[in-house]
Amino acid sequence: MKKKTNQSSFKTDLQRLEEISIILDSGEIDLEDAIALYEEGMLLSKKCLTTLSEAELKVTELKSKIDVTDDNNF
Amino acid sequence: MSETTLTVSEITRLIKQELEGNFSAVSVVGEISNFKAHSSGHWYFTLKDSDAQISCTMWRGVNNYVFFSPQDGMKVTIIGRITVYPPRGNYQIEVRAMQPAGVGELQLAFEKLKEKLQREGLFDQERKKEIPEFPMKIGIVTSIGAAALKDMISVATRRFPLTELLIAPCTVQGSNAAESIAAAIKLLNYRNDVEVIIVARGGGSLEDLWAFNEEVVAYAIYKSKIPVVTGIGHEIDFTIADFVADYRAATPTAAMEILTPEKQELENLIRNYDDEITEKVFEKIDGLKEQVASIVNSYGFRSPIDMLKLYSQQVDTGLYKLNQSVEKYLNYQKNRTALVTSKLSSHDVQKTLSKGFVLVKQEDKFVTRAKKFQTAKSHTLIFYDDKIHINKNYEEKN
Numbered sequence: 001m002k003k004k005t006n007q008s009s010f011k012t013d014l015q016r017l018e019e020i021s022i023i024l025d026s027g028e029i030d031l032e033d034a035i036a037l038y039e040e041g042m043l044l045s046k047k048c049l050t051t052l053s054e055a056e057l058k059v060t061e062l063k064s065k066i067d068v069t070d071d072n073n074f
Numbered sequence: 075m076s077e078t079t080l081t082v083s084e085i086t087r088l089i090k091q092e093l094e095g096n097f098s099a100v101s102v103v104g105e106i107s108n109f110k111a112h113s114s115g116h117w118y119f120t121l122k123d124s125d126a127q128i129s130c131t132m133w134r135g136v137n138n139y140v141f142f143s144p145q146d147g148m149k150v151t152i153i154g155r156i157t158v159y160p161p162r163g164n165y166q167i168e169v170r171a172m173q174p175a176g177v178g179e180l181q182l183a184f185e186k187l188k189e190k191l192q193r194e195g196l197f198d199q200e201r202k203k204e205i206p207e208f209p210m211k212i213g214i215v216t217s218i219g220a221a222a223l224k225d226m227i228s229v230a231t232r233r234f235p236l237t238e239l240l241i242a243p244c245t246v247q248g249s250n251a252a253e254s255i256a257a258a259i260k261l262l263n264y265r266n267d268v269e270v271i272i273v274a275r276g277g278g279s280l281e282d283l284w285a286f287n288e289e290v291v292a293y294a295i296y297k298s299k300i301p302v303v304t305g306i307g308h309e310i311d312f313t314i315a316d317f318v319a320d321y322r323a324a325t326p327t328a329a330m331e332i333l334t335p336e337k338q339e340l341e342n343l344i345r346n347y348d349d350e351i352t353e354k355v356f357e358k359i360d361g362l363k364e365q366v367a368s369i370v371n372s373y374g375f376r377s378p379i380d381m382l383k384l385y386s387q388q389v390d391t392g393l394y395k396l397n398q399s400v401e402k403y404l405n406y407q408k409n410r411t412a413l414v415t416s417k418l419s420s421h422d423v424q425k426t427l428s429k430g431f432v433l434v435k436q437e438d439k440f441v442t443r444a445k446k447f448q449t450a451k452s453h454t455l456i457f458y459d460d461k462i463h464i465n466k467n468y469e470e471k472n
Contacts, residue, residue: 034358049341055235061243
């Protein structure tokens with residue numbers, strides 16, 4: 001469960017990082033906000049890179065419980 | 075034989091023996107009509123040509139080995155034996171194996187289904203779902219243990235290990251394959267965490283891939299609320315499933331590659347953002363610095379400094395003038411003094427003395443009036459040329 005949260009947050013982190021870049025690009029913000037965003041962006045990118053470098057592929061095999069379709073055949 | 079009267083059962087038994095004995099292994103080619111797949115699993119159909127027809131049955135279990143779904147109008151070659159069914163007094167072929175009469179037959183079935191599904195809108199571009207860029211959970215519909223699966227897992231491991239693979243195993247070959255594939259797609263659709271489904275199978279013959287040309291698979295893909303990417307066979311193989319899928323990749327490996335950003339690329343992307351936001355923040359700071367500088371250098375801001383400079387210049391000028399005046403004054407006074415001194419020099423005492431006047435000094439003071447002169451005390455007479463001291467009283471001196 002914990003892993004799941006981590007994984008989905010990678011995507012949101014990456015999206016946030018992109019967002020920060022766009023906001024900073026617009027230039028219509030105060031210096032304080034810009035620096036706060038910068039710090040946030042740096043933390044996010046570090047987090048993303050760490051997550052990425054530590055990631056291990058998870059493979060799950062589903063046990064089919066659907067025999068419903070088979071009933072049509074037999 | 076003519077004199078013997080037989081019962082219906084007897085004659086039927088004789089016919090049965092005759093027919094079943096002589097036609098225990100026949101190969102017949104014909105067109106399928108009235109095809110019915112019964113819920114029991116048995117198939118019933120008629121095989122016909124322009125002049126004749128014959129009933130056929132194909133039992134459940136045996137028909138598992140037929141890789142395609144027979145359709146009315148399809149020309150097939152069957153192998154089987156003649157059986158007689160006494161209760162009805164009819165004969166039929168019990169089919170053991172069925173093959174399309176030629177590859178053309180499969181092609182025809184393919185084209186027919188393709189046309190039908192196209193009419194129904196299953197291939198419409200507008201209904202194709204968008205493929206997620208970085209799916210965190212990928213459902214895979216394929217045969218477990220197949221090389222295709224191993225390949226896909228290794229691609230995901232190498233490129234984007236952050237993703238999770240959920241494998242819905244199915245059989246991808248044989249009669250039940252189509253149903254099995256459809257069921258696996260349906261199974262993944264029961265979940266709401268799967269972002270995309272890969273329907274995959276490694277390369278094989280047209281017969282091997284046939285399950286992906288079946289209607290039931292087409293509908294399963296069509297009805298899937300999760301986007302479906304197909305990777306079936308090789309580059310050149312196009313199946314009905316490929317046409318219905320939201321995205322068709324040439325191979326299983328290609329399908330996985332499309333769904334997984336490469337780790338290195340992703341890292342580069344993140345580092346790029348790093349650089350970008352750093353640059354932008356410094357740009358911002360530089361911009362503000364410039365703004366401050368330009369304000370400080372603005373006319374309004376500079377005027378106090380300019381005023382100060384102006385005033386200090388005025389003060390300097392004032393001081394200079396003052397100095398000049400003082401100097402002038404001093405010079406004047408100096409000159410005047412010199413003048414007075416020279417005037418005074420004309421009244422010099424020595425000059426007077428030279429004329430014969432004498433100065434009298436008593437107790438270090440000049441005696442200017444007679445009444446101040448003390449006759450009893452010593453005194454000095456100063457002449458032009460010398461002094462004469464007159465001692466009056468020795469005791470006094472001591």
